[in-house]
Amino acid sequence: MDIEALKNAGLGAADLMALLDRHSVEGIDCDVDTVGHEGLGAALESFCERWQVGVKNLTKDGQGLSQRLIDTAGAHAGGAGHG
Known part of the structure; x- marks a missing residue:
């Protein structure tokens, strides 16, 4: 098992989840004045709310995956040479 690759995958996933967390969908302006159509504005707002959820x-699951990858790498690194 490539422990370094496992650790790097966990760290990479953590970086990606942090990036996703910084770019909120809630920042998209769905105001009717911006969109120009009430129905379209309402549909866009609903879509963005569901997208944000x-x-x-995804961020929560990704953070858990990242932590498990890092923990697994650490456990195998600590157990290397035993057995």
């Missing part, structure tokens, strides 16, 4: 779930 998906991004939050």
Whole structure:
């Protein structure tokens, strides 16, 4: 097992989740005046709200995956040479 690659995958996933967390979908302006159409503005706002929930779930799951990859690398590194 390539422990360094496992650790790097975990750190890379952590970096990606931090990047996603910094770019909120909530910052998209869905105001009717901006969009120019009430129905389209409402649809865009609904889409963005659902999109934000998906991004939050992805970020949470990704952070958990990242931590497990790093923990697994650490456990194997600590156990290397034993056995």
